[in-house]
Amino acid sequence: MDFTLSDRETHFRDRVKTFIDKEVRPRVADYAAEFPPEDRWGTSEVLEELKAKAKTAGLWNFFMPPHSGQKHVDESFEFEGEQLTNLEYALCAEEMGRVGLSSECFNCSAPDTGNMEVLHRYGTLEQKEQWLRPLMNGEIRSAFLMTEPAVASSDATNIETRMERDGDEYVINGRKWWSSGLGDPRCKVAIVMGKTNPDAHRHSQQSQILMPVDAEGVNIIRHLPVFGYDDAPHGHMEVELKDVRVPVTNLLLGEGQGFAIAQGRLGPGRIHHCMRTIGVAEDALEKMCKRLQSRVAFGKTIADHSIWEWRVAKARIDIEMNRLLCLKAADMMDRAGNKSARNEIAMIKVSAPTMALKIIDDAIQAFGGAGVTTDPGLAKAYSGQRTLRLADGPDEVHARAVARWEFGRHAPLDDDGAMSSGDLGVTR
Missing domain, CATH: 1.20.140.10 (Butyryl-CoA Dehydrogenase, subunit A, domain 3)
Known part of the structure; x- marks a missing residue:
């Protein structure tokens, strides 16, 4: 087993490390000073300067998956970053973890990374043009609205937010929280998960839709501090969605695919x-x-x-x-x-x-x-x-998945000598 890093892996890792050491670390205090107690929810000139430098240096959008080399016939361009593999990105992300500010400097911070991957994988060309392009350019930010205060959202099938179709629109009603990024004034769009068909199979009830955060009926109730930290200007918000109308064309992939x-x-x-x-x-x-x-x-x-x-x-x-x-x-x-x-x-x-x-x-x-x-x-x-x-x-959900996989590997034999996992719901 060869653990030697390739030239490409060390090339990007070392460039990221050098940029963080030379450009980001010296500006951490300057960045913090831009958000005094009396004004925590603004924008940062320091961050925009660092983003511009990183983008010019080609240190941008590392997380986007490598493309297959084939364009969709209707696309006039491809949405892509530096085309790093997960392994290559892991080495860069470790360096970013040393200085919290650095991830956004490279346009690699959550929840934008996940949202961009969703748009890249499931979005239509029109959705990509409207939302993915400005996200990849670092011009706007986004949020992901999944977790809800009233239910155990570790089981996503519990989600109660309703998305009901009314002609050419979906009407969204529900309450979300831990909506990270929604406090940022640059946040312009959120991916919302809710139920479009509560009578369908439990894993086919939910859908996801693109919701402009300035839509009528989007009401931020409060911001949720983490151990006393507000994480401004990013923030983690509890938000009420009251009769929010979103075009049907904003649906991702299709009903029941959430x-x-x-x-x-x-x-x-x-x-x-x-x-x-x-x-x-x-x-x-x-x-x-x-x-x-x-x-x-x-x-x-x-x-x-x-x-x-x-x-x-x-x-x-x-x-x-x-x-x-x-x-x-x-x-x-x-x-x-x-x-x-x-x-x-x-x-x-x-x-x-x-x-x-x-x-x-x-x-x-x-x-x-x-x-x-x-x-x-x-x-x-x-x-x-x-x-x-x-x-x-939560840890318990992931540990449960690992344990059930392990039980499946060592399931007892039935009377016919075949492996039986009983009621565990696992396969070999």
């Missing part, structure tokens, strides 16, 4: 989060090591107290294991497709945030009282990783 679209969207999105999580963990470990070797307690550096040798060594071991699993999942996606890699994606989705949380927690301990302040950035990193254990499906 669940299939969601599965296709969330798979890559889950691993993108995990790729960045490796970078978050690396950054926390670096901060921890520097702190341990610079602070003196009881006559010696904190690093010389034996407990810290174990914690640092364990952190390095855990990062390496999770990186390998993440790269394996990305490679499987490239070679065999997202569906074939679903178990690897589920495993890294459970493992990576838990790993990062432990390392961040140890880093906070190393910093002492300073660790729980905003100064080293560890508290915010902790809040993000703790939230990730719920985002794109």
Whole structure:
């Protein structure tokens, strides 16, 4: 098994790392200063400057899947980025994870990445022209409205938002929350998931539709802070949809296809989060090591107290294991497709945030009282990783999928000697 990176993999990874170190890191404080307490929901000149530089350098839209080389007969152009594979993108995303601001500098931040992939895969040419082009150009931002406060949205079939057809329009009624990105003034469109036919099979009741966020009846109720952080100007909103009218032509793929679209969207999105999580963990470990070797307690550096040798060594071991699993999942996606890699994606989705949380927690301990302040950035990193254990499906859902797959592999034999998985609903 050859773990040597290709020239192309190192080329993009190193270019991204260099850009972050030279251009993004020095501007993090400037970016934060643009959002004082009295004005948290504006736009950033610093970010637009960085985006322009990244775009000029060809460091843009890394996440878009490589095209097949064939255009649709009606398309006069192709919507594409740098054509990186999942494995190539994983190495770049890890670097982005070290500095939270950097993902958007390369137009690679959620939920836009997932929404652009949905439009790329399922959108009509007209939908792509209207929404995908400006998203890929970094001119607007978007939101994804799926989760609801009234139901357990980890089971997407629970979704209650209704989308009822009325002539040439769908009328949307419901309430969504954790609508990330909806607080950004640049957010112009949202993909909404709701039920178009509640009497159909449970996985065919839902559809997805493109909704302009300035449509009449879209009412933001409140913004939801995460451990006290508002994540402005991005934000996470609770929103009421009251008799919102959207043209039928805004429907994605067709009625009853919402669940299939969601599965296709969330798979890559889950691993993108995990790729960045490796970078978050690396950054926390670096901060921890520097702190341990610079602070003196009881006559010696904190690093010389034996407990810290174990914690640092364990952190390095855990990062390496999770990186390998993440790269394996990305490679499987490239070679065999997202569906074939679903178990690897589920495993890294459970493992990576838990790993990062432990390392961040140890880093906070190393910093002492300073660790729980905003100064080293560890508290915010902790809040993000703790939230990730719920985002794109909670740990329990992904662990259940892995366990059921494993049970299927070792199902007992029936009387005829055939494998039987009983009521597990799994296949070999």
